Amino acid sequence: MADHYEVLGVSRDASQDEIKKAYRRLARQLHPDVNPGEDAAEKFKLVTHAYDVLSDEDSRRRYDMGGDANGGFGAGGFGGFGDIFETFFGAGSGARNARPRSRRERGQDALVRVNLDLGDVVFGTHRDIEVDTAVLCETCQGSCCQPGTSPVTCDVCGGSGHVQRQVRSLLGNVVTSQPCGTCEGFGTTIPNPCVSCGAQGRVRSRRTVSLDIPAGVETGLRLQLPGSGEIGRAGGPHGDLYVEVTVAPHPVYSREGDDLLATLEVSMTDAILGTSTTIDGLDGKVELDIRPGVQSGDVLTIDGRGITPLRGSQRGDLRVGVQVVTPTKLDSAQRALIEDFAKKTKAPAPKLSQFQPGLFSKLRDRFRSH
Known part of the structure; x- marks a missing residue:
């Protein structure tokens, strides 16, 4: 031994x-x-x-x-x-007292995508979204049975949802339990399944979901609508609906946090003398005063004309970077005027200085410093 x-x-x-x-x-x-x-x-x-x-x-x-x-x-x-x-x-009283599982299950979550313009983000917007998902079967109302019929107790497991088998061991016969293969562990069978849903208690359908999209959302953000996803099997509770946002690029404005950024082209004479102009903001007209002597890369800031934040009420700013446009084609009279101006102002000669990476990089740095 x-x-x-x-x-x-x-x-x-x-x-x-x-x-x-x-x-x-x-x-x-x-x-x-x-x-x-x-x-x-x-x-x-x-x-x-x-x-x-x-x-x-x-x-x-x-x-x-x-x-x-x-x-x-x-x-x-x-x-x-x-x-x-x-x-x-799995032997013992826990297995012997196991209960049948419910046919009702929670529905799966659903994901849809919605495309927005940058203007929709300033104050938020409303959308009616078409969702193709599972809804309650109108024929059986989630019972999974033909109208007028109902599930019957499984004659194999007696309604427990489990069957037992004996295993011989050194100590004698030991009973183990496993889900009933006839009723799939539900404890009941459906002899007359609903023909509309195939005993699922739900069918596929397209429905409309109304959604208020808050201000300040950005690409990749997901909004959760609890209980707006698909309905569960046998009329079980709904899952959640997730809406993923994509904000399309704007031809003029870009976004940095809650601020809006744009570039304003200013003629050389307006840059020298100063002027006023009106630009189209995302939420209406905006008046701009350009001071005399403005330089390329200067940033004009208009408070409170940016985006309303996702959490909060204080809007960001509209920041406009100036780009002075130098004329490239002059007639003889215009050239004469410029030459006369140059003689009278006695502008300094061109001077070598540290390399500048370019106007747009300069504007970006100015934007970030404001």
Whole structure:
């Protein structure tokens, strides 16, 4: 007879906890339900017998003193085996008292995408969104049965949703439980399924969802509408609807946080003398005063004409970068005037300075510094 300690792979002074852990590990590997080989079955019997002897203090003491290798089957050993078997293989009162699962399930979440213009983002907007998803079957109202009929108790599992089978072990017949294959664990069958939904309790349909899109959204943001997704099987609760936003690029304006950015082309004479102009903002006309001597790269800021933030009420700013446009084609009279102006102003000669990466980079840096 093999040494019980060697069978379990523990030392002779191992604690009860170490013995129990060793048995748990070996039982998981060798049980006939997991490992059907004949060799594994024999090893499982040896492991179980070793554990039964060593898990009881009296039988272990007799075994250590050279007594009968069969030891004694104390209450501790037998009870320990039952606890472990229930943990690993689903036996015991928990399996016997298992309930059938419900046909009603929560519906899946749905995702739709909506395209917006930058102008829609300033104050928010409203959209009616078409959603193709599952809705309640009007024929059966989620019962999954033809009108006038109902589910019947499964004659295989008796309505429990589970069937039991016996497994022979060293300790006798052990009962395990698994879902009933006839009713799929529901405990009932549907002899007269609804022809409209195929016993699903729901059908595919297109419906309209009204959505108020808040100001300040940006590309990639997802808005959640709880309970607006598809309905669950057998009339189960709705899932959620997620709306993913895409904001189309604007031909003039770009966005930085809650601020709007644009570039204003100013003639050389207006840059020298200054002027006033009106531009089209995303929410109406905007008056701009251009001071005399304005330079390319200067930024004009109009407070509160940007985007309303997603969380808050204080709008961002409209920031306009100036680009002075130098004329490239002059007639003789215009050229004469410019030459006369140059002589009278005595402008300094061109001077070498540090490399500038360009107007747009300069504007970007100015934008960020404001």
